[in-house]
Amino acid sequence: MTVAKDKISIEGLTGDAAIAHALKQCDLDVLAAYPITPQTIIVEDFQKFAADGEVQTAVIPVESEHSAMSACVGASATGARVATASASAGLALMWEILYCAASMRMPIVFTVANRALSAPINIHNDHSDGMGMRDSGFVQLYCQSSQEAYDTTIMAFKIAEDHDILLPVMVGIDGFILSHNVERVEMLPTDVVTDFLGIREPVQPLHPDKPITMGPLALTDYYFEFKEQQDRAIQEVPKIYKKVEKEFEKLTGRSYGMIEEYKTDDAEIIILAMSTMGGTAKAVADVLREKGEKVGVIRLKMFRPFPVEEICKAIGDAKAVMIFEKAMSFGAVTHPLAMEIRSALYEAENRPMVLDFVVGLGGRDVPPTTFVEGYEKTKKYLEKGEAPLYETLGVRK
Amino acid sequence: MTESQIHFARQFLREEALPSPFCPGCGNGIVTNSFLKAVNDLGHSDLRKFAFVSGIGCGAWIPSPHFKADTLHTTHGRAVAFATGLKAANPELEVVVISGDGDLAAIGGNHLIHAARRNMDLTVICANNWIYGMTGGQVGPTTFTGDRTTTSPYGNPERPFDLARLVAASGANFVARWTTAHPIPAARAIRTALERRGFSFIEMLSQCPTAYGRRTKSGDAVDMIKWMKSLPVRKKDEPLGHRVPTKDLLDLGVFADRDEPSFLQSMEKMKEQI
Ligand code: SF4
Numbered sequence: 255m256t257v258a259k260d261k262i263s264i265e266g267l268t269g270d271a272a273i274a275h276a277l278k279q280c281d282l283d284v285l286a287a288y289p290i291t292p293q294t295i296i297v298e299d300f301q302k303f304a305a306d307g308e309v310q311t312a313v314i315p316v317e318s319e320h321s322a323m324s325a326c327v328g329a330s331a332t333g334a335r336v337a338t339a340s341a342s343a344g345l346a347l348m349w350e351i352l353y354c355a356a357s358m359r360m361p362i363v364f365t366v367a368n369r370a371l372s373a374p375i376n377i378h379n380d381h382s383d384g385m386g387m388r389d390s391g392f393v394q395l396y397c398q399s400s401q402e403a404y405d406t407t408i409m410a411f412k413i414a415e416d417h418d419i420l421l422p423v424m425v426g427i428d429g430f431i432l433s434h435n436v437e438r439v440e441m442l443p444t445d446v447v448t449d450f451l452g453i454r455e456p457v458q459p460l461h462p463d464k465p466i467t468m469g470p471l472a473l474t475d476y477y478f479e480f481k482e483q484q485d486r487a488i489q490e491v492p493k494i495y496k497k498v499e500k501e502f503e504k505l506t507g508r509s510y511g512m513i514e515e516y517k518t519d520d521a522e523i524i525i526l527a528m529s530t531m532g533g534t535a536k537a538v539a540d541v542l543r544e545k546g547e548k549v550g551v552i553r554l555k556m557f558r559p560f561p562v563e564e565i566c567k568a569i570g571d572a573k574a575v576m577i578f579e580k581a582m583s584f585g586a587v588t589h590p591l592a593m594e595i596r597s598a599l600y601e602a603e604n605r606p607m608v609l610d611f612v613v614g615l616g617g618r619d620v621p622p623t624t625f626v627e628g629y630e631k632t633k634k635y636l637e638k639g640e641a642p643l644y645e646t647l648g649v650r651k
Numbered sequence: 652m653t654e655s656q657i658h659f660a661r662q663f664l665r666e667e668a669l670p671s672p673f674c675p676g677c678g679n680g681i682v683t684n685s686f687l688k689a690v691n692d693l694g695h696s697d698l699r700k701f702a703f704v705s706g707i708g709c710g711a712w713i714p715s716p717h718f719k720a721d722t723l724h725t726t727h728g729r730a731v732a733f734a735t736g737l738k739a740a741n742p743e744l745e746v747v748v749i750s751g752d753g754d755l756a757a758i759g760g761n762h763l764i765h766a767a768r769r770n771m772d773l774t775v776i777c778a779n780n781w782i783y784g785m786t787g788g789q790v791g792p793t794t795f796t797g798d799r800t801t802t803s804p805y806g807n808p809e810r811p812f813d814l815a816r817l818v819a820a821s822g823a824n825f826v827a828r829w830t831t832a833h834p835i836p837a838a839r840a841i842r843t844a845l846e847r848r849g850f851s852f853i854e855m856l857s858q859c860p861t862a863y864g865r866r867t868k869s870g871d872a873v874d875m876i877k878w879m880k881s882l883p884v885r886k887k888d889e890p891l892g893h894r895v896p897t898k899d900l901l902d903l904g905v906f907a908d909r910d911e912p913s914f915l916q917s918m919e920k921m922k923e924q925i
Contacts (some may be wrong), residue, residue, distance in 0.1 A: 289789040290727075290786065298787070302804055304804075304805075315789065315790050317792055318728065318758040319758075343726055343727055372726055373726075
């Protein structure tokens, strides 16, 4: 049964504030972070909750993001529930520890206000930071709204701490576009969140009664087995994700799926994008549909693990998939998202034309006209029967 | 305008980059002025002999893009490491790092003490405003105990670094601490720092009315300058001792003044022996 309406509190919250409110309700033991735009508000708000006695969390304002993720691993090793937040260069500085967090199987929740990487310095949104940690072993969930950021942050702990998973989870929101944009957010009563999450039950924590050593040397003898197990764990995520979402849906009536499909059933051309671009894409699809064009949208929420089956099914027998992505993999065949899609479709019966449009780097606006431009190009490419591997849109050339 | 009416600093500044992005009342303008006065006093008419490196934060915007000079604007915390490479590759250049306390002493603290230990031939100027200004006023490693900031709303439980003592103890050849209320002694110290071989460090206490002033209720720029003006000046040769900085116990003056072999000199000496 969903939680009664009068128990739900509704507030206008930015993406950052929505995450801070979610974290407040998740009964964190430790939060360690370093300030970086546009994530800062998450920790500032959380510190206010701590100051007001609303949470019992040890908040450590450490001296760098490298230290933040390290402190999280240390805390998580004792069985604590742990979170941190960062973006861009801060995330990049954590890189070494990201791999440790995942390989040591620490269920840390890492909220990220996705932002471009230096140089030159840029504080605005793209997905270079998230794509940079693509292979670290973190589960990656990208959100489209403040509500989704709130919901996903709560669910993230349950997924991360599941004994079949035990992996860290990144929850991404678009820097400024969502992190600083106020939207209506429905919040659960804290006791409902507490019941939903329960208390973390660590499998193998550091404990003086039963001393163990974590993370020592494993060379040619056992290193590979660690990775094998880690791989098996991340492949379990879709199953657990669905289970957790179903439970969450019972409370709230809301669920998002690993991908969101919009008018894809009879679509001939499908727009595929992540995060807030999903909203723009859906508006564009509506307008094009009015003109009789058969357009649909897939908004990818889960980038790691990559939901191959769901994507292939949603694409169905469409003629083309246009990918709009906000990151570059310099020198690669295509850019990160398109590479995944191309690989996923390789075994598919119907292999549509795949177009890769790189857009919005460093916060460059991605208005509906950019999608239409891509759409017009795609139609021409379909007619011609060939297309470039990738293109950049909305940039001076 | 006659030439004498044009402020001496303008010859070193990129006019097109002005006005600076600093908030009204920010101390960074005075830090800029003191530095350029030292350069002017040394007889330079341009910055051709210099290269500047900065990291991330308000203080990092002092040289970049405002100085008409080669500037390397880098990542948060790493300015000293970038500068070390720059100096090693082109020892002819006077390599200067200008950045803030968050950049140099928090996330980049390790580089700072190691460059001092190495006695690397650099001049580092740290605009210390006791807070992360650019991100909106979070607690940092120079924030005074008890200060209320956005991430220490109940008061900072930690102790701040004494940067001048830290760098002096780490092995720098020249260390001084002045404030934006002491622009002339500061310029004099910067001049000595630029002339001295090895590692020199100038800590410039600098008011940040927007983040520090507002968050910690320390008043406006004028209030903070008045407070800094009242800080005690060390006597020459007074033992350094150990103390945790507080708002009244923050002594100014020179903390290290020696002429030990610099990194480049030690390298030369080693090469001769090979
Ligand atoms: S935030 Fe503070 S340090 Fe930064 S420019 Fe404004 S007054 Fe200066």
